[in-house]
Amino acid sequence: MQNSNGFDKAAIIIDTLFKFISIPSKEIFYGIKSRTIPWTFCSAWAGIFCLILFFKIDHYFFQYLPFRKLYPYHPILYKIYCFSLVTCSFWLWSLNQARLKKQKLSTLTAAFKSAGLVSKIGRLPNLVSDYPIDGTTRKMRLTNAGFPVTSFKDQSRFVESELGIFIDEVREDRETRTVDYIYSHFPIPSEIIYSPDLASKTYEFPVGQTRANTITANLKSCPHLLVAGQTGGGKSTFLRQVIVHLAIQNKNTHFLLIDLKGGLEFSLFENRKQFEVVPSVKVAIAHLNKIETKINQRLEFLKAQDCKDVDAYYSKANKPKDAIDLNRFVVVIDEAAEMFLAGHHAKANEVQQARGVLSKIARQGRALGIHLIVATQRPDVKSLDPQVKANLVGVICFQMMNDASSIAVLGNGRATDLPKVPGRAIWKNGADMIEVQTPYLAPELLDSLIGKPDNTSKSKEAADVDSKHSNEEVTADIEPLHDSSNPKG
Ligand SMILES: Nc1ncnc2c1ncn2[C@@H]1O[C@H](COP(=O)(O)OP(=O)(O)OP(=O)(O)O)[C@@H](O)[C@H]1O
Ligand SMILES: [Mg+2]
Known part of the structure; x- marks a missing residue:
């Protein structure tokens, strides 16, 4: 019994760790693919942390902190520590992206419910990804939850008003059973x-x-x-x-x-x-x-x-x-x-x-x-x-x-x-x-x-x-x- 509890805990820890690494990694991947990652900002912070590590400023800093024993003296831990510190601005950016996506998912769920895009067994379209494709336009990919693309097109006006967005195009990918909303937060130019x-x-x-x-x-x-x-x-x-x-x-x-x-x-x-x-x-x-x-x-x-x-x-x-x-x-x-x-x-x-x-x-x-x-x-x-x-x-x-x-x-x-x-x-x-x-x-x-x-x-x-x-x-x-x-x- 105790053993199975231990396994459960280990599984939960591994699952959390996996999510902790995979979710921001995915965001970084989309950021690189769509060139929306703030390279200058994140690279500037990476440079600052490199200097801090080079001059061992962090070491002096740790000495005056109550948890100075946590400083990673072990060579492998020190390498992980250096890597995390140098890349932390990228991770923080991606975690923020994931947070925004989660917020969007709950608004989307409400939008789909009010638009009637809920199957008889309560299935709703789920957010797969949402990333910018250029300066003003984004692509939101959703699972189709068994609905034809026409339902997404018909209901797009509800989604627009619920999310405060302007949908330009609704595309279907039958192979992956997903639907893409090409949308923007900005209206179409008036001239x-x-x-x-x-x-x-x-x-x-x-x-x-x-x-x-x-x-x-x-x-x-x-x-x-x-x-x-x-x-x-x-x-x-x-x-x-x-x-x-x-x-x-x-x-x-x-x-x-x-x-x-x-x-x-x-x-x-x-x-x-x-x-x-x-x-x-x-x-x-x-x-x-x-x-x-x-x-x-x-x-x-x-x-x-x-x-x-x-x-x-x-x-x-x-x-x-x-x-x-x-x-x-x-x-x-x-x-x-x-x-x-x-x-x-x-x-x-x-x-x-x-x-x-x-x-x-x-x-x-x-x-x-x-x-x-x-x-x-x-x-x-x-x-x-x-x-x-x-x-x-x-x-x-x-x-x-x-x-x-x-x-x-x-x-x-x-x-x-x-x-x-x-x-x-x-x-x-x-x-x-x-x-x-x-x-x-x-x-x-x-x-x-x-x-x-x-x-x-x-x-x-x-x-x-x-x-x-x-x-x-x-x-x-x-x-x-x-x-x-x-x-x-
Ligand atoms: N694409 C556009 N961008 C900016 N302004 C426009 C555009 N199209 C029309 N307009 C403006 O609207 C005015 C009316 O346009 P237009 O004469 O083409 O309308 P219409 O539909 O032909 O009207 P009608 O049926 O009375 O002939 C134009 O004189 C122009 O100032
Ligand atoms: Mg005319």
Whole structure:
């Protein structure tokens, strides 16, 4: 009996010793890995203790203390003593980290309980690690306790408010059955200035900045975009930076800019080589009919060349001499509701025809290198064709007036809860949703980025369509749908 008591005590001592060494060691390891360990501070203390040991100051010091007999005279003990003294600042730092982590675990437990992340048998996600990944962002790894990653995503708002943090991303690792929260104690910056360096790959464009990363998207994997949000959210500003970025990265890409708010937003792009600006529904319909011809030509040509898409054709070694123009073409519509609502500025059958072309681009455009970017204040079924909407893979949603509009775009009310910061949005690509601050590109910088306008650059094709419809354009009665009280919009 006595023996087993002795074993128990020994086991407890070994266990405590193991924890005493392993917990701070782990923290030191994470500190080194994430480069967050305060090297200068800890090294300075290590240096001071080295000097103390070298000049035997500690020895003199011990002599005046009541426990002077504890001084380690034995050579092995003296070595352990020296090592502990020199490295003590590192150990103290790591113990403090472990204490903070323990505190966080108890707050997390409360957060998970209030968020309903407790299994029927009372299992809760457990904290595995929590360490900084850069100056402002941290990574918290949790065991998943049998919950799917969607539960963590759904409940992340509870965790945010309970812990006073801002969660940027929730990632799952199925192999280790863990979930990572990428979070920060700081809010997302309220302004990000556009720079061409934000996205550098071909056909890539910047979407926005989280606390941790610059989010980018690529026309190849995300061929069509929906830009939604209430007035003044930042839709047109976002379109401007996407267009400019794609244009400067890919000189052969051409843009049809359909500006249905009376030609205010895209007038900046007028008379520039890569752009055709269309300021009314009537002219837009004529241009879209031309695009339908382009779609059919490209389809036929690619079929004849035995290529499944334009990328397959670009990488083909022997291209025919009579090849048609297969450069990427981007159709951008600012305020799509104007286009989709038949009314006084276009006949119902013309609008129907335009809808058909847009739907065709949305369905077949990816393979043909024809892309669609649609901005709208009103994402409902009347203002945006459901078939077009279903094919807009990337969605950026600025602040919405009510949950119904947010749900129509994102499937949840997240866009209603966004802070009232111009340019703040939710980016949705597939199932993932992330809050971003979109880059701001001042209109005055356009000339320096894409060159000055050239009045002779208007393409013959555009001039033809414009002159054909110039009379209709004058009589076209365009009333923008947006709130005219917003002078910047
Ligand atoms: N990313 C951003 N960073 C900073 N400010 C921004 C950003 N985006 C927009 N803004 C500011 O908000 C104003 C309104 O933006 P914008 O015109 O793009 O809104 P909108 O959504 O197109 O509105 P509307 O639907 O009325 O056309 C801009 O003039 C600009 O001052
Ligand atoms: Mg706008």
